[in-house]
Amino acid sequence: MPGAERGRAATRWWRRPWIAPLAVVTGVFLATALPRYVGLDPTLSLVPTDRGPAFYPALVTHILAGSVMLTAGVLQLWPWLRANHPRVHRWSGRVYVVSALVSGVGALVTSQFPSAGVGQQVGNTMLAVLLLTFTLLGYRAVRQHRFADHREWMVRSTALAFSIVANRFWAPVLIAIYVPGALANPDIGFGAPEIEGAAVASAWMSWIVNLLFAEWWLHRRPKGRARVQKPR
Template sequence: MIKLTWQYVPFGDDVAFLQIKQTEVERVPFYLDFFYVHVYSAIFVLLAGFFQLNSTLLEKFPAIHRNIGKFYVIVILFLSAPSGFFIGLFANGGFYSKISFVSLSILWFYFTLKGFTAIKNKNITIHKAFMLRSFALTFSAVTLRFWKIVLVHLFHPAPMDVYQIIAWLGWVPNLLIIEYYLYNQLKK
């Protein structure tokens, strides 16, 4: 992900993915700004989220866990999810892809906010559940690219078909896995 993000340093309006988004870059006010906010902020929340999954960090250094968690929440709520919502409105693949990416950003915002409010209310169980859901959606940045490689390699679909499929495969399986995990935790 860092390598992919590095393609966008320095700012440019026709690099990597933006090469196929020139209509939006040229005609949609602030598209490029929102795109870069999303790309740059999402890489940091992805890294922060990985640290939050470390139980040793939580147990031995709770202040670090809290501070990284605050960073994660603030960046998602004020930068990553809103910018994801905006660029999702212009997603490749048509209506179904747009619905997927907009839904992803809304759920990402909601799960993160619920996890944050739960810990403010000292409800650790709810906090953990919603933050796991949040990170499952954060991790969609990785799984979306994984599925794209797999689908293109195995089936060679048309580019817009790929977008329609990976728009959903990038996050729905992640969320289903977390829900299955949480369900099993409840049974214990």
């Protein structure tokens, strides 16, 4: 094993402090959101389902495939697994690609039935298109053995995949900003213009912030990286 690979394999999990919180947040999110849809009961949906016959099947497809996508995404981002069990990493990557494509198509359908107008529709449609595009570009790169490009595209894809988790943070924050006191007042319905404005903002913030963070992560200068000496 080359020295670089040995160094990566020897890295303990606590040297990657973000992987455990990410796994916990993902597990909590799935445990609270997924049970509403596994029974295929539209009355348990967190969003209204009376938006045409295609909406609920697409929503369930998006959520069930998305749950697999998030789980595989956590495995893909785990450096220890990638270094010590490359075969598991490859198989979880294949699972991620298939589930991301299925979930992305489901999201592309549901995006056409917005509850907060065209702003939300455009934001969610762009998210679905970019998720599909980045995932396909990442898959093509690894098939062509362009592993550095593969890593970059899949980091971007995973950042978009976790936008649904980020939305659970941005939605209440933006509602509190747009309509102070709305979270504690059940009399303010979703149809209020201010609430819809917060929903539109959340639809955009949930993936744009993730994608910006991914770009920073990919192009940051890690500590300890050797500096290139300029010739005198």
